[in-house]
Amino acid sequence: MAGRSRNTPDHPSAAGDGEPGEGLLPADFELADLYGARGGDDEDLDDSAVLVPPITLPPDTELVAAALAVPLISNAIALARWTLPRRPVDEFGDLTEEDREAAARLLGLAPAEGEVPEEAVVEAMRSWALACDLDLVETGTTAEGTHAAIPGPDLEAAEQGDPSVVLGLWLDAAGIMRELAAEADSLAPEGAGDDEDAAEAELADVEQAREAATELLDEALQVLYEMTAFADPGEETVPLGVLAALLVVPEGEEPDEEMLGEITDLMVALDPMLGDLAELGLMEHRPIDPELFEEEDGEDVLAAPSDAEPDEEEAARFGTVRLTPLGQYAVREWLMEQGYDAPLIGELAEGDAEALLRGITEAGNVLPDQELLAWLAGREPQGAARELLAAARGRDANSPVRRMLCAVALDELGEPARPAVLEVVDDPELGGAARAWLRAQGVDIAAPERPVALWTAVDSFAAVMLTSEGDAGRLRELVAGLPVTDNPASYFGELWRVDHPYTAQVLEIVGELHLDRSVAKEARKAAFRARSQHR
Template structure:
């Protein structure tokens, strides 16, 4: 993966048991397990460890790739050989030689726990398989077309022509092409990972053209004609590699319709030249990262030194640990962490715990209180008794009143002036601290401030509020307010607050 400093968003993953079941359901992985079992107690192989000629047809039939009777298609035997090769690479079968010099294969020690569905064994094997396929996909993409075809047929590495010397320049070009293909695939997988993390359930599928555009077009720019051509080139390069990864269950992939590249057309299509309907757009390729794919890419990210958290990582402790963790983490989905924490908890004691954890005049205090209100919203009306208990709390009383009013309560007492002004500062400070807060929301808060017709008097009260963020809030109001007179009074008040501090 790219080693640039990036924040990888948290993802949701099924349990390891569920992931292991999904891995065993992947056809190519299941084929490898089946052939490893078929090798018991031992099976004769050739000197390279491949199935001997007379076993290839039966292996294809065993896997359901060929009919039980009649001739076995060549492509079925090739598929069986690929599955056997994977079983060997995963050590599901081990190769050896008998006393008589016969080459044989026997089941490896991981076969039985994998067949029984041991999550650690299955996922370790699947991840190894995914890594092998990933490398082979890059290898194939970096070869000249003729060599790639020959290698696919022969199942081996490209070699210099017999009697000739290695062409050093040619090898360097292949190496450079391999590195470029690996970098492109890694970037594409990371973008898919991040896109999937933020996608609403059911909307994880990404058009291949969109994925390519995310890799090619600088953020905030519209694609130029030249970039449209680059997008098409990236799509063409990714297409076979994503197809290979789909075989191991990392992706659900609909490849580019080969008819789009009909030689009779005389030129390759360029994505983005004209609006396309949904079906026409799908012909350019669709890709969806599976839960297994998320698991695999996350493991690769962790191996490369990235912080790749899971949703719920911060929700394992008490309310104080939850709120502190969410406040201090840069790559976090706050609402998801809160949702995991409240799930299964009794609403009333959970609300009391959250409210207690929200107190404090430290740097994160305002943000903790904002998160507390969000968690109370998830708990719902059953949290009301706990909220009413803090109505007179100087730090929580204002937001408690607002929460009760939003709930529909009609008997909420009006806060005194000190509490009301303190809550204004605290609420605005929370938005300033929230890394997810946007300028539009801050401007809305500024516009809704009860300055009325006498900003000097209102700011004259506000700068005296005993809150650690009073001056910061006043400075922000001075920058954001569209009324020049109000903005000027806010800046003057900010200066007084700083002087007072």
């Protein structure tokens, strides 16, 4: 699955207050706002890298049940069982004419008696072809020279609901359907002619069209994956026009007439492909209402909605799509096959506190709060608090962010964490924040000594600096709240001596953002002294 170069427009479904999880896409956020903290120097970060948002998948048992509920899959399994002990086939591995009707009856596609409709036979043969493609059925030549089919080695495991087997079979089927959907959108026109050069040119055109259709479908699937990851529960359904617009309109622009035409073309191209994938359970798809197509000058065009705001049902006539959990599973597997990091929420919860905090601070695509909650779930509060506090120590580039995340986790634990926090009130790195946390909890405890308070102030500022990704608004709030006295030279005279890896950078930001010129000047002087001290 190729990484996409998507345009992100402003559109009605992307309205929000700028916080992650409000229906916007990853491109609408700064990296830290979307995925969490990044500490240290980000100069090596590849701006062109595709960061895939983390998702939550249901247990394998639920995915297996959903896969087995797909008619094509259940029918393929039923036909594989039906071949026991062996079933005659022709030289191409297809069922005989007599057995085709029998297969349709077996699958409940036709009545037990009477004429078998042609469409029932066609559907039965589709299931047979899939069973063969998935090796649920194996065909070959017998010792007597006849052609026969027998069940494949995975049949019993599939019938028993073995997760690795069922999901593997379903994913293979989804991959086949994905390829067929793109091919169907790029079929050669009939009557290609006998000229060899013309035939080769047409084949090249078909191949080019197939590649374009595959790329379009992959991009659409990845956009749906991202939108589903950030959608509120129950709001994962996407209008087809919105999906198409995300693939056409550059970020921050309004669509012009040409773009509107492209959006319509993409809607029409995507509609049948998404419908094919819906048949395998990747998505829930409501196709474009055929009545919206009108005949104009010999061309079929999609009738545009009126200027009046359509109601929900009217809007749905233009097509909708919703990626299912099975669809998320498939897209994630395809992304990982291409080498992309596509994490699951809670993966970091499997390690200790050190791995948890390190993973959150170093990864570009995690949701910190959810990872912390997943890690805390089921852990004894005091033990969890002690482990987190120990992992928060250090003076490396990411340490301020680890301490900030530790404080977030302690807030979640609340009162049961107090004994563990009381144990570190005199710690030079943790003590200041620990005392502040305890006082917020209502514990009567003295404020930290001046050196510890200053060190904690720098550390807290550094954590925001590292996670704000250039958000000057957040930093200005901190700068405005600094306890600068009437004598800023005295205050910054203390601050520049603080032995913290980010002292100079914090002072530089204060010097850039403080609205009081005299305060800003003293901060810049202090930053120079702090840097000189460490040369």
